[in-house]
Amino acid sequence: MKYLALAAALLCWTSLPAAASNEAWASVKEQLYGDRVMLSGAGIIAIDAPYRTYDDARTDLAAQIVAPPGAQIAKVTVVLDENPMPVSAVFDLQTPQSGFYFDITMRVNGPTPMHVIAETSDGRLFVSETFVKTSGQGACAAPPGTDPALALATLGQMNIDVVGTVPGVESGKLTNLASRLSRMDVDISHPSHSGMQMDQISLLFIPMRYVETVEIDLDGAGFVDLTGSISLSENPRLGLAVPQSTQSVDVTMTDTDGTVTHAHKDLAGF
Secondary structure, three states, X not given: OHHHHHHHHHOOOOOOOHHHHHHHHHHHHHHHHOOXXXXXXXXXXXXXXXOEOOOOOOEEEEEEEEOOOOOOEEEEEEEEOOOOOOEEEXXXXXXXEOEEEEEEEEOOOOOXXXXXXXXXXXXXXXXXXXXXXXOOOXXXXXXXXXXXXXXXXXXXXXXXXXXXXXXXXXXXXXXXXXXXXXXXXXXXXXXXXXXXXXXXXXXXXXXXXXXEEEEEEEOOEEEEEEEOOOOEOOOOEEEEEEEOOOOEEEEEEEEOOXXXXXXXXXXOOO
């Protein structure tokens, strides 16, 4: 919850020009981690992001993280420096893991550095960075793509699917986890209103309402808790690596209006 509060506080920031990107990252880093040492993520974190987004409002961003020897991955944070809510997603791993993979559909409001920070069980911080160019659509303020009545009628519905093994990231920059892990997708029906979008009829701003948390349990035990933000796309899709031995998945979504929904799926055969 503290990361959500910080992200909400950062919402008041206006988008900075590309030349100010170092300043934006320095401010976010200081508020998240204070004076803690940030180590290079080379060989630890591989980010998979497009050179330029095809759809600013729904961009696939992914990363694969492999823990250094003697440690486990405990938390992963995704920062889009120039987004109105830079702290875009936080993955809390309920049981630290030697490897972690995610992909997620995000709004990328404008050209921005992207940082992925991995915190290990022994308290070290590793960071990798890339830069994402956009198509100039201003995703966070773009009108919703779904009819408002339909969006409310299906809000919170979720679909869980296992879609094969975990893909390699950037031609095998890191060890492929496919031998041990399957890829699970969770599709969430939610308008993810950013608070910056305008109703096209009334010309009033649509109140902010987005996916606040997604709790994922495997075989009845906690696995990963995601803290979201307005950076999540409309009807976001979350992909995660899960053990191939997983027999059941439970997903609980809570949004900022307090709506709670639940989905369960048995994965016989995996």
